[in-house]
Amino acid sequence: MADKGKNVSAFEVLGKGWDEGLGGYTFDLAMTEILADKFNRQLSGGDDVRGNSKSMAKLREHARKVKEILSANAEIPVNIEGLHNDIDFRSHVTRAEFEQATRDIVPRVSQPILDALQMAGMNASQIHEIELIGGSVRIPAVKAAIEKQLKELGWGSSGGGFWNRDVTLGQHLNGDEACALGTAFRAANLSTAFRVRKVGLTEKSVYPINATLVASEGGAGASKGLLGGLFGSKDKGAKAQEEAAWSKTTSLFKAATPVDGRHGAKKTLALTRDHDLFIKVFYDVGEGSRFPAGVDQVLGTYNVTGVAGFAKEMADKGLDAPKISLTFRLQPSGVMVLERAEATVEEVTMPKESPAEDEEAAADASDKAADAEAGAAGAEAKTDGAADEAGKEGQESGQENGESADGKDDVEAAKAAEEEEKAAEAAKASEKKEKKKKKKKQPSGPKTTVHRRSLTVEATNLFMEYPPMTEAQLKASKAKLDAIDAADAARQRREAAQNQLEEYILSVRHLVNDEMAEKVAKVSTEEQRDEVISTANAAEEWLYEEGFGAEAGVLDGKRKELADLAKPLLERALEHEGRPKAVKKARTYIEEKTQLMDTWSATKPQVTEDERKDVLKKLGDLEEWLNGVEEKQSKLEVHEKPAFHSSEIGPRLQSIRSLVSRLNKRPKPAPEKPVEPEKPAEEASEAKDAASGDSDEATTAGEAEAEGAAGEARETEGEDGAEEAKSGDGAPADEL
Known part of the structure; x- marks a missing residue:
C-alpha cells in the first residue's frame, strides 16, 4: 500500500476466531488437578490440599513448570518441600497422564480455526503458510490437534495453495512475546508520538455496530434529550409529543466490516427531520452473541444541534424540512466518532419575464415590419418613375436614332430589379434577427438552489473519559511503570x-x-x-x-x-x-x-x-x-x-x-671534522675558488x-x- 507517496508493507485480516475460556492457564489448572490428586493420596484422614490457598498457589506454580517440561520430555519427577502441613511432595508425572487429563480441553482448539475460516469465506486448502504463536502451542497434543483439524479440512490437499507438498506448522517466532510485541508495534503505528517503520493493516470489526437516533430539544444534554424524546412532555400538543417521541435504530457497520489501517471505515446516514438529535452508538449484542460479559456496549453518545433553527429559517421561506447527513467513522484504533453533520434544503425557482418587456418587444417587431413594407413600396415607385422618364427620353432620342432607345430601357429595368431584390433580403435579415431576440428572451428551465448548514456535534460520552490524574495517582503510576521496567530487566x-x-x-x-x-x-x-x-x-x-x-x-x-x-x-x-x-x-x-x-x-x-x-x-x-x-x-x-x-x-x-x-x-x-691551520690572504682566496668549484663533489660525497x-x-x-x-x-x- 502507499503511504505519503511511499510503498509500505501491509497485510489484511480476513477472519478471526477465538475461545476466551481457553488458554495456557486452562492447561495449568489441569496439571494442578493431577498434582493435587497425587498429593492427596499421601495425606491421611481425608485431608484435601485444595482447601489451603497457599499450598494451591505453590502447586499451580510447579504445575506450570511441569507442563512446560513435559512438552519436551515424556516424564518428569516432581519434588516440593513442605507443600502442606510440613509434608513434602515426591512424585512423577508422565505426558500420557497430562494428555488424558486434558482430553476434553484439547479438541476446543479446533473451533476458533473454523470460525476464522468462516468469517474469511475461505477453506483450509487456500492457506499457504501457518505460524503458531503462544506458549501453549508447544504442547504436543495441542499442535497435533491443530494439524489434524487442518488436514481434515483440506489443508495442503490437491488443488490447494500448497501445491500438493507436505506441510508443517511453523514456529519461527518467539511464541511467548510475539503477541505483546506485535500489539505494541501496532499501537506505535497508530500513535503520532512514536516514529517506527510503517506497516499497513486492514482489520475487521468483530461485532455489529448500531446507532439509535432520538428527537432532542436542542442542546439540553444527552439525558434530557433521550428521556424527553422517549416520553414526551405534558405541556405540548399531540403533534409535538409525537415528534418528540420519535426515535430510530439503524445499522452502521455489520460484523466483519473491513477497517482500513489508515482511514478506517465510513458510513453516512441521511434522514429528513426538523428537530435536534441525540445519538447513541453501541455494539449490537443479540442472542447468542459472544460479546464479553461486563464490557460496556456503548461506543459514544452525541448531541446534534442547529437543526431546529435551520428548519425554522427554511419554513419561513416556505421550504420543506431539512435533509440531515450524519457521517460516522470507525477509526483504525477501534474508536467510533461522528465526524460530520450537515443539513441541506433544496429550493427550486422558475424565472419569469415582465409584461413591459413583452409589450416593448411586440412594438419593436411591428415598427420593423412597417419599415420593411415602406421600403419595398418606395423601391417600386422609384422603379416606375424611372421607367416613365426613360420612356420620354427614348421617344425624344428615338427620333434621332430609333435603335438605341430599346437598349437603354433594358438597362434601367435591370437596375430596378436588383434594388428590389436587395430590399427583400434586408427585410428577411431583419425578421431573422427579431426571431433570435425573441428566442433569447424566452424563459429558461427551473433553477435549484441548495441551502447548507453545518450542525454542531457535541460528544457527551463522559462515562468513557478518564478524569485527569491526581499527583498521588501520577506518582503511583510512574512507580508502577518503573516496577514493570525493573521486572522486565530482571x-x-x-x-x-x-x-x-x-x-x-x-x-x-x-x-x-x-x-x-x-x-x-x-x-x-x-x-x-x-x-x-x-x-x-x-x-x-x-x-x-x-x-x-x-x-x-x-x-x-x-x-x-x-x-x-x-x-x-x-x-x-x-x-x-x-x-x-x-x-x-x-x-x-x-x-x-x-x-x-x-x-x-x-x-x-x-x-x-x-x-x-x-x-x-x-x-x-x-x-x-x-x-x-x-x-x-x-x-x-x-x-x-x-x-x-x-x-x-x-x-x-x-x-x-x-x-x-x-x-x-x-x-x-x-664523525668530528679536522681543524685546518689558517692560510695567508692569497692562499685563502685561491682556496675559496677551489672550494666553490668542488662544492658539488663535496655535497655528493x-x-x-x-x-x-x-x-x-x-x-x-x-x-x-x-x-x-x-x-x-x-x-x-x-x-x-
Missing part, C-alpha cells in the same frame, strides 16, 4: 544467566568427556573428573527443576560453583603443553640477547657499557626467576595447582624487549656517507628485529 538478566549456565554445563561436559578428554586425563585424577561431571549433572537437574525461574544471582552462583571445579582442571590441561614451550622460547631469547650485547660492544658505540650491563642484568633476573619456578613445578604432581602459568612469562619479557628495541634504534654519533651510515643502522636494526621475532614470539599468555 527477567532479561535471569534468562541470560539461565542460558549462560546451561551453555557452560554443556561445554564443560563436552570438554572433559570428549574434546579434551585425553589432555584432561593427563593432569587430573579420576576423582577430580568425576567431581566435575557430577557437579555439572547436578546443576543441570537443579536448573530444570528447582532452579527454573530462579533469580540471576542464584544462577550466576551455580555457574561459579561449577567453574571453580572445572576451570583449574581445564587450565592444567592447556598449561601441560603450553608452559614448557613458553619457557623454552624465553630461554632462547635470553641466550640470543646475551650474545647480542657482546656484538654491540664493537658495532654499536652509541650504546654505552652501562646500558649493555643493564640489559644483561634484566636477562639474568629473568633466567633466575625461570629456574626458581621450574624447580617448584618439578616438585608438584601434574594434577596439583601449578607453581606458575605461561601467562606470567610474557610481561617479564616485554620490559626487556622494549629496552633492547629502544637501544637498537639509537643512531651512531656524527657527504650524501653518500650519510646514506651509508643510515643503511648500516637499518641493517643493524633489521638484524635485531629478526632476532626478537625469532626468540620472542612465544608469549604463553597470548597462546592461552
